[in-house]
Amino acid sequence: DVALREALAMGADKAILLSDRAFAGSDTWATAKTLAAAIKKIGEYDIIFCGRQAIDGDTAQVGPQLAENLDLPQITYVTYLEINGNEVRAHRALEDGYQVLSTKMPCLLTAIKELNEPRYPSIRGIFDAYGEKQVEVWSAKDFDINPNETGLNSSPTNVRQTFTPSPKGQGMILEGNGRDTVQELLFKLSE
Numbered sequence: 435d436v437a438l439r440e441a442l443a444m445g446a447d448k449a450i451l452l453s454d455r456a457f458a459g460s461d462t463w464a465t466a467k468t469l470a471a472a473i474k475k476i477g478e479y480d481i482i483f484c485g486r487q488a489i490d491g492d493t494a495q496v497g498p499q500l501a502e503n504l505d506l507p508q509i510t511y512v513t514y515l516e517i518n519g520n521e522v523r524a525h526r527a528l529e530d531g532y533q534v535l536s537t538k539m540p541c542l543l544t545a546i547k548e549l550n551e552p553r554y555p556s557i558r559g560i561f562d563a564y565g566e567k568q569v570e571v572w573s574a575k576d577f578d579i580n581p582n583e584t585g586l587n588s589s590p591t592n593v594r595q596t597f598t599p600s601p602k603g604q605g606m607i608l609e610g611n612g613r614d615t616v617q618e619l620l621f622k623l624s625e
Contacts, residue, residue: 443555459586
């Protein structure tokens with residue numbers, strides 16, 4: 435609720451929280467199914483923005499799966515965006531640069547932090563977010579979701595084990611400068 439109120443304070447027109455025990459334990463597949471059903475209830479839209487990836491599973495799958503569920507074109511890892519009429523032109527981050535892609539709206543974009551600097555909430559926005567504006571809460575009964583497509587029992591992902599990997603060998607710091615340090619490094623690497 436706090437994150438949604440912060441979004442309202444920053445200028446969002448409306449906030450909806452999906453909350454129901456039926457959604458508990460959803461993996462990326464079931465989460466995307468649930469979000470798609472809620473978005474269908476909301477109706478028309480031009481662009482759906484998703485984050486790059488969640489910090490828990492770190493899989494970057496919900497945005498693309500959501501686009502597939504809604505039959506939308508998608509551009510992932512967006513760092514720059516231009517809108518011209520009904521066309522979206524975006525820079526998609528790659529390891530060694532970026533790729534320029536374009537598509538028609540409606541579409542789905544997954545954004546990375548370089549895309550935008552969030553605005554600071556105004557004092558008036560904060561008052562409205564915690565007073566006049568409300569966060570709507572939708573349960574599974576508030577939109578058309580197949581109960582077999584959400585929650586833990588509908589999630590095909592199974593985590594069998596989690597563990598912390600054993601630490602690798604200790605690093606080494608070579609001090610000095612110039613030729614002697616480079617020769618010492620080469621000797622250590624050859625060992």
